[in-house]
Amino acid sequence: MLKYKPFIFRLLETDRGSKYFVAILLALMVLVPVCNLAVPESSAFHMPVYGVTLIGKYLTYALLAISLDLVWGYLGILSLGHGAFFGLGGYAMGMYLMRQIGDRGVYGHPVLPDFMVFLDYKELPWFWYGFDQFWFAALMVVLVPGLLAFVFGWLAFRSRVTGVYLSIITQALTYALMLAFFRNNFGFGGNNGLTDFKDILGFDLRSDGTRIALFVCSALAVMLGYFACRFIVQSRLGSLVMAIRDSEGRVRALGYRDEYYKLFVFVVAAMLAGVAGALYVPQVGIINPGEFSPINSIEMVIWVAMGGRGTLYGAALGAVVVNFAKTYFTAVAPEVWLFILGGLFVGVTLFLPRGIVGAIQKIRGMLGASRNTGLPGMAAKK
Amino acid sequence: MSNPNVTEYPAIHVPDKSILYLDGVSVSFDGFKAINNLSLYINKNELRCIIGPNGAGKTTMMDIITGKTRPDEGRVIFGDMTDLTSISEAEIANLGIGRKFQKPTVFENHTVYDNLKLALEGHRKVFENLFFRLSGQDDERINNVLETVALQEYVRRDAGELSHGQKQWLEIGMLLVQNPKLLLVDEPVAGMTRQETEHTSELLTRLAERHSVVVVEHDMEFVRSLATRVTVLHQGSVLAEGSMESIQSNPKVVEVYLGE
Numbered sequence: 001m002l003k004y005k006p007f008i009f010r011l012l013e014t015d016r017g018s019k020y021f022v023a024i025l026l027a028l029m030v031l032v033p034v035c036n037l038a039v040p041e042s043s044a045f046h047m048p049v050y051g052v053t054l055i056g057k058y059l060t061y062a063l064l065a066i067s068l069d070l071v072w073g074y075l076g077i078l079s080l081g082h083g084a085f086f087g088l089g090g091y092a093m094g095m096y097l098m099r100q101i102g103d104r105g106v107y108g109h110p111v112l113p114d115f116m117v118f119l120d121y122k123e124l125p126w127f128w129y130g131f132d133q134f135w136f137a138a139l140m141v142v143l144v145p146g147l148l149a150f151v152f153g154w155l156a157f158r159s160r161v162t163g164v165y166l167s168i169i170t171q172a173l174t175y176a177l178m179l180a181f182f183r184n185n186f187g188f189g190g191n192n193g194l195t196d197f198k199d200i201l202g203f204d205l206r207s208d209g210t211r212i213a214l215f216v217c218s219a220l221a222v223m224l225g226y227f228a229c230r231f232i233v234q235s236r237l238g239s240l241v242m243a244i245r246d247s248e249g250r251v252r253a254l255g256y257r258d259e260y261y262k263l264f265v266f267v268v269a270a271m272l273a274g275v276a277g278a279l280y281v282p283q284v285g286i287i288n289p290g291e292f293s294p295i296n297s298i299e300m301v302i303w304v305a306m307g308g309r310g311t312l313y314g315a316a317l318g319a320v321v322v323n324f325a326k327t328y329f330t331a332v333a334p335e336v337w338l339f340i341l342g343g344l345f346v347g348v349t350l351f352l353p354r355g356i357v358g359a360i361q362k363i364r365g366m367l368g369a370s371r372n373t374g375l376p377g378m379a380a381k382k
Numbered sequence: 383m384s385n386p387n388v389t390e391y392p393a394i395h396v397p398d399k400s401i402l403y404l405d406g407v408s409v410s411f412d413g414f415k416a417i418n419n420l421s422l423y424i425n426k427n428e429l430r431c432i433i434g435p436n437g438a439g440k441t442t443m444m445d446i447i448t449g450k451t452r453p454d455e456g457r458v459i460f461g462d463m464t465d466l467t468s469i470s471e472a473e474i475a476n477l478g479i480g481r482k483f484q485k486p487t488v489f490e491n492h493t494v495y496d497n498l499k500l501a502l503e504g505h506r507k508v509f510e511n512l513f514f515r516l517s518g519q520d521d522e523r524i525n526n527v528l529e530t531v532a533l534q535e536y537v538r539r540d541a542g543e544l545s546h547g548q549k550q551w552l553e554i555g556m557l558l559v560q561n562p563k564l565l566l567v568d569e570p571v572a573g574m575t576r577q578e579t580e581h582t583s584e585l586l587t588r589l590a591e592r593h594s595v596v597v598v599e600h601d602m603e604f605v606r607s608l609a610t611r612v613t614v615l616h617q618g619s620v621l622a623e624g625s626m627e628s629i630q631s632n633p634k635v636v637e638v639y640l641g642e
Contacts, residue, residue, distance in 0.1 A: 254556070
């Protein structure tokens with residue numbers, strides 16, 4: 001019986017959006033490396049390495065957007081500080097990459113990264129211990145954002161902070177982190193951040209092979225992250241989370257501790273954002289406190305709104321579309337980009353309240369396609 | 383039983399058959415005494431109606447029982463000497479107190495079936511819900527309740543698409559699968575047609591066979607049809623208690639309420 005098939009098969013059988021999404025990811029995973037390696041450079045189909053890395057970067061944004069959608073679309077918390085978790089994951093990876101440089105830095109110090117030598121550090125701060133090990137850094141990539149989300153969520157959800165107040169304190173959270181990381185004596189390289197990375201796991205970060213591998217890892221991470229989120233939202237826990245979004249008092253009256261459910265989803269989303277940050281850093285080659293700036297977190301919200309919140313794949317789509325536009329416009333007409341971004345947000349709010357995905361569903365509906373393509377829980381969004 | 387907090391109070395005779403006992407409960411909001419030294423008890427498997435003019439404290443009383451509002455004074459004893467004033471809303475619900483809100487409160491973006499599935503008794507922990515699978519027994523139970531509240535045809539509909547009366551029934555259905563010992567039902571027939579009201583009256587009478595039910599209602603016709611013990615609240619305390627006939631002939635009640 002259908003009921004006992006593994007989750008992923010059931011998902012791909014019943015949900016058209018998921019099917020397309022996974023197919024596109026798989027195609028990218030194969031086509032992009034092939035177009036780079038097997039197609040000759042003279043061909044129009046050749047994908048240069050910077051293109052591979054660019055798409056890889058978009059994919060990390062896609063994962064970030066999916067994790068934000070889990071919080072905003074399903075839990076109903078408009079987080080304006082999601083970049084904090086992305087940044088922390090990025091810094092954890094950056095610290096590992098810094099330690100990988102070893103004595104190849106400008107100052108040639110065997111242990112201390114360049115900025116520490118420059119700032120007269122005598123020895124490695126305690127919180128840099130362990131980051132010469134990849135496994136340790138990988139653990140911190142999920143643990144640090146997860147822990148921050150846990151503590152923050154514990155305090156906020158238990159005191160029943162909701163709505164716009166919660167949004168404001170998430171914004172304050174990322175702003176506070178930005179200020180802290182900007183300080184030179186905080187131990188993370190101040191406003192220059194961490195950069196000049198050489199290699200990862202012994203592979204040269206500048207080599208084409210490493211870049212393609214990072215790209216494939218990013219695509220895989222998006223897929224696994226997507227499945228994880230989909231599993232959560234389709235479980236009874238996911239139903240409850242949406243119920244909390246719609247009618248918190250009712251859930252409480254049924255005997256559920258709503259704050260624990262919120263906490264679970266918030267922590268999972270923070271961990272996924274951390275993974276996205278960790279994959280982002282080796283591909284762009286730098287992490288600095290700018291990643292914590294509130295404007296970044298607000299941009300993420302625009303990606304999700306643009307793609308269609310409460311669908312997961314819509315968020316990923318929105319992240320790619322907006323960032324593609326950003327790459328294009330900041331090259332062609334950098335001074336108008338922010339106006340375009342603002343215009344996009346106003347436009348989407350006014351004309352596409354359910355984003356691109358919602359618009360596609362509406363068109364399909366008008367064309368008489370089966371009505372049941374919408375995702376659970378968002379059909380009757382006001 | 384060995385709760386030290388309880389023994390500090392003067393011994394009051396609580397009948398063995400009581401399930402809920404409010405003892406000298408008071409609460410005020412900004413100086414306004416919403417509940418004023420209210421004492422009353424509800425028996426096991428009793429169907430009790432609470433009436434009273436607007437502002438008499440009916441909904442506040444329910445808020446206190448369910449832990450949504452904390453009283454300034456007094457205690458609320460449930461079943462075996464548990465004081466509800468010191469535990470959380472979720473704990474109170476899990477002890478076996480279910481509530482139907484005044485404004486029908488169902489999960490509008492969930493299907494009727496999912497609404498009942500979420501209300502199902504047990505399975506309140508986070509991680510077990512991540513891997514929860516509905517058993518055949520539970521499915522059967524949900525279907526039985528669907529039949530009881532006459533919503534079989536609407537199983538796959540979103541609850542938001544239901545009529546006002548149907549939402550009220552769905553909420554009662556959710557209480558049924560939650561299987562509480564005590565049901566607090568706030569204005570169950572508000573906005574219902576006469577036919578729907580009759581059905582609800584039957585439903586509640588049937589419920590009282592196995593549960594204790596407290597109904598707050600404005601609709602006198604409906605209260606009369608339940609033919610049960612009635613408590614009149616006025617300015618936050620009990621004004622009168624007894625059968626509907628005795629209440630109607632009570633001059634105090636007539637003055638504050640029925641006479642209007």
